Amino acid sequence: MRPRLNPTPPPELLQKPVVGVLLPLPLAGAYDYKLPPGSNAARGAIVAAPLGNREMLGVVWGTAEGTVGDNRLKVAEPLEGAPALPGKLCDFIDWVADYTLNPPGAILAMALRSRGAFEPEAHRTAYVRGSVTPPRMSAARTRTLEIASDGLARSISGLAEDANVSAAVVRGLVQAGALIPTQLPEFAPFKQPDASFAAPQLNTDQAEAAKVMTDAVAAKTFSAHLLDGVTGSGKTEVYFEAVAEALKQDRQVLILLPEIALTLQFLERFAARFGVRPAEWHSDLSQKERRRTYRAVMNGEARVVVGARSSLFLPFPELGLVIVDEEHEQAFKQQEGAIYHARDMAVVRARIEDCPVVLASATPSLESYVNAQSGRYTHLKLVSRHGVAEMPEVRLIDLRQERDGPDVEQKAQWLSPPLRAALEKTLAAGEQAMLFLNRRGYAPLTLCEACGHKFTCPHCSAWLVEHKYKRRMACHQCGYELPMPSACPQCHEPGTLIACGPGVERVAEEFAAFFPGARYAIASSDTLMHTGPGEMQGPLRLFARGEIDVLIGTQIVAKGHHFPQLTLVGVVDADLGGSDGDLRARERTFQLLHQVSGRAGRAEKPGLVLLQTRNPEDAVMQALARGDRDGFYEQERSFREASASPPFGRLAALVISGHDGDAVRDIARQLGKAAPNARDVKVWGPTPAFYALLRGQTRERLLVQAGRGVDVQAFLKAWLATVKVPAAVRVAVDVDPVSFF
Numbered sequence: 001m002r003p004r005l006n007p008t009p010p011p012e013l014l015q016k017p018v019v020g021v022l023l024p025l026p027l028a029g030a031y032d033y034k035l036p037p038g039s040n041a042a043r044g045a046i047v048a049a050p051l052g053n054r055e056m057l058g059v060v061w062g063t064a065e066g067t068v069g070d071n072r073l074k075v076a077e078p079l080e081g082a083p084a085l086p087g088k089l090c091d092f093i094d095w096v097a098d099y100t101l102n103p104p105g106a107i108l109a110m111a112l113r114s115r116g117a118f119e120p121e122a123h124r125t126a127y128v129r130g131s132v133t134p135p136r137m138s139a140a141r142t143r144t145l146e147i148a149s150d151g152l153a154r155s156i157s158g159l160a161e162d163a164n165v166s167a168a169v170v171r172g173l174v175q176a177g178a179l180i181p182t183q184l185p186e187f188a189p190f191k192q193p194d195a196s197f198a199a200p201q202l203n204t205d206q207a208e209a210a211k212v213m214t215d216a217v218a219a220k221t222f223s224a225h226l227l228d229g230v231t232g233s234g235k236t237e238v239y240f241e242a243v244a245e246a247l248k249q250d251r252q253v254l255i256l257l258p259e260i261a262l263t264l265q266f267l268e269r270f271a272a273r274f275g276v277r278p279a280e281w282h283s284d285l286s287q288k289e290r291r292r293t294y295r296a297v298m299n300g301e302a303r304v305v306v307g308a309r310s311s312l313f314l315p316f317p318e319l320g321l322v323i324v325d326e327e328h329e330q331a332f333k334q335q336e337g338a339i340y341h342a343r344d345m346a347v348v349r350a351r352i353e354d355c356p357v358v359l360a361s362a363t364p365s366l367e368s369y370v371n372a373q374s375g376r377y378t379h380l381k382l383v384s385r386h387g388v389a390e391m392p393e394v395r396l397i398d399l400r401q402e403r404d405g406p407d408v409e410q411k412a413q414w415l416s417p418p419l420r421a422a423l424e425k426t427l428a429a430g431e432q433a434m435l436f437l438n439r440r441g442y443a444p445l446t447l448c449e450a451c452g453h454k455f456t457c458p459h460c461s462a463w464l465v466e467h468k469y470k471r472r473m474a475c476h477q478c479g480y481e482l483p484m485p486s487a488c489p490q491c492h493e494p495g496t497l498i499a500c501g502p503g504v505e506r507v508a509e510e511f512a513a514f515f516p517g518a519r520y521a522i523a524s525s526d527t528l529m530h531t532g533p534g535e536m537q538g539p540l541r542l543f544a545r546g547e548i549d550v551l552i553g554t555q556i557v558a559k560g561h562h563f564p565q566l567t568l569v570g571v572v573d574a575d576l577g578g579s580d581g582d583l584r585a586r587e588r589t590f591q592l593l594h595q596v597s598g599r600a601g602r603a604e605k606p607g608l609v610l611l612q613t614r615n616p617e618d619a620v621m622q623a624l625a626r627g628d629r630d631g632f633y634e635q636e637r638s639f640r641e642a643s644a645s646p647p648f649g650r651l652a653a654l655v656i657s658g659h660d661g662d663a664v665r666d667i668a669r670q671l672g673k674a675a676p677n678a679r680d681v682k683v684w685g686p687t688p689a690f691y692a693l694l695r696g697q698t699r700e701r702l703l704v705q706a707g708r709g710v711d712v713q714a715f716l717k718a719w720l721a722t723v724k725v726p727a728a729v730r731v732a733v734d735v736d737p738v739s740f741f
């Protein structure tokens with residue numbers, strides 16, 4: 001049973017002067033407040049509500065509880081002129097709260113990310129031509145007034161720039177009364193995307209898929225679609241047609257991307273199709289940009305928003321289409337704070353808004369694949385690459401066989417002879433190559449040869465990773481850093497530290513030794529991010545322009561990018577994902593390697609992918625080598641079905657954490673004992689989490705496995721009510737967990 005929708009209460013119920021106000025805080029529910037005499041705020045209205053000795057924004061949520069006497073109620077002031085949150089957004093917030101077992105206020109906090117958006121709009125001063133002409137004129141003055149005569153209002157610096165004069169000239173004209181001030185809104189309006197700016201000629205398959213989606217948009221009712229197309233088949237072009245249709249229908253569009261790293265390239269691509277960039281929404285926006293975008297979404301000025309998962313909670317008044325690109329990505333699952341899956345909640349939002357949702361991927365999640373197979377989603381397939389491009393050939397390199405012989409002068413540790421031969425050939429042909437290893441830094445483990453000491457993080461159960469360029473060791477979980485030591489801190493012997501295993505920096509080092517003339521760059525989140533979001537794409541851009549030959553990168557290079565000259569992809573360690581970790585390890589490994597393989601040969605020249613593995617017989621490796629994606633999915637599906645794993649059964653996790661390890665283990669034990677008996681429900685644990693220590697917090701886990709028909713939320717609620725948890729211990733609920741760390 002799914003939680004029921006909370007319908008918007010009828011307006012007559014809301015006209016009472018006492019209302020329930022939801023505050024953006026993790027409180028149990030809405031609090032009662034009085035409204036000032038004469039006002040009647042409906043659901044969604046923004047109010048300033050006193051709480052303790054502060055005042056905060058709240059939202060009228062519904063009728064009052066009536067548990068507090070009228071005379072003791074505080075007054076919430078409706079915010080003058082502030083637009084209300086759309087009723088459907090309020091319904092969505094309730095739904096997400098019910099489903100994820102988070103307090104609704106914690107979800108509301110994600111929807112009220114910009115307080116400033118509700119305050120009266122600020123203005124800026126600009127100048128237009130007045131009727132006065134000053135007696136003393138100069139060439140500069142004449143030019144300035146000529147420019148200003150077009151009627152446009154410009155700032156002092158803007159006008160100075162347009163007329164090519166100094167700001168002093170403009171100020172002089174203001175003083176003389178020749179330019180008169182006028183008030184403009186703080187922000188220039190968003191430019192409107194043009195549905196027919198540069199529409200592509202679609203091929204037959206593409207046109208068919210586009211037709212289904214544009215019809216769905218025109219129908220203005222809920223429908224779900226899986227746009228399942230091989231890498232390079234033109235999924236983006238195809239869903240852009242649905243975007244164009246929504247624009248024609250005067251509806252807004254939300255496009256969710258898994259990572260900010262992908263947005264910049266996407267914005268440009270969108271502009272090439274629609275003439276202007278869309279609005280963007282992610283954590284790198286400044287307060288000001290946030291205010292501008294939030295407001296523009298709310299008043300309908302922003303027609304298309306591209307964003308990370310948090311954009312799901314923006315106040316669209318007329319949403320007509322939701323797109324989730326790379327829908328299989330785990331980054332859509334928010335693991336901190338309120339735990340929710342943005343892809344799943346995007347489908348819910350579309351249902352509440354009564355509009356279509358499109359999930360796009362070349363390697364769908366097994367959940368979406370099953371939904372498409374069963375007909376719950378329409379299955380739109382693009383089976384070939386657009387134009388002349390073919391799918392790349394995938395070959396396995398068996399690392400157990402391929403070693404440098406004794407006669408080779410320079411021995412390789414990470415790049416086997418066949419991979420080196422292929423690199424040589426590619427470079428000689430003037431083409432580009434990519435080396436992929438999903439591990440940042442130089443080496444994942446450093447140990448002392450003399451005493452066996454391993455460098456671990458003091459706050460996490462994790463090794464410290466050497467970063468050679470930064471000359472530091474870093475914990476990839478909490479960010480703890482240490483300058484690279486020269487001696488072992490335990491036995492103090494000098495020169496005994498050895499780096500174990502490769503990270504991208506180490507692969508790059510070996511590559512440079514073998515190919516001294518080649519131009520290469522490393523791309524990983526740490527080397528890209530520290531330059532700031534604007535420059536984030538540096539190495540990727542150089543690679544796209546052909547200014548470097550080889551890109552050596554982590555998963556950040558695996559997705560979404562289109563490099564026409566890239567013909568060789570070498571996967572340094574295809575076994576890294578592991579196939580016997582958690583439930584989704586095989587699926588994830590397949591998706592990642594398939595995605596990274598999909599970077600090769602996307603234009604005229606055919607692509608080659610070399611996977612270095614120690615398990616060439618493994619089903620994932622075999623499926624990749626044979627290009628048998630659906631075979632892999634069918635196998636994975638029957639495996640999940642046999643074990644009643646999602647989507648054929650349900651999972652939920654409790655993660656108990658806190659600084660006091662004994663208290664954490666105690667609560668975990670109590671919860672373990674208190675698990676209610678219910679049909680078709682099994683509870684596993686408690687056990688220490690994979691990261692038993694994370695950021696100084698001890699962590700224990702419990703896992704609930706339930707049949708498909710079980711009301712997991714009701715089960716969890718009943719269970720959690722039995723144990724009193726002290727404030728120092730946190731119990732996080734993760735419904736439909738996707739990772740098990």
Ligand code: ADP
Nearest residue numbers: 200201202203230231232233234235236237386
């Ligand atoms: P996917 O998202 O499926 O990997 P893309 O949408 O990125 O594929 O398309 C791959 C490349 O092919 C892009 O450069 C895109 O512009 C081009 N392309 C796809 N379809 C068309 C088309 N109908 N006309 C022109 N170019 C196309």
Ligand code: ZN
Nearest residue numbers: 457460475478
């Ligand atoms: Zn750490």
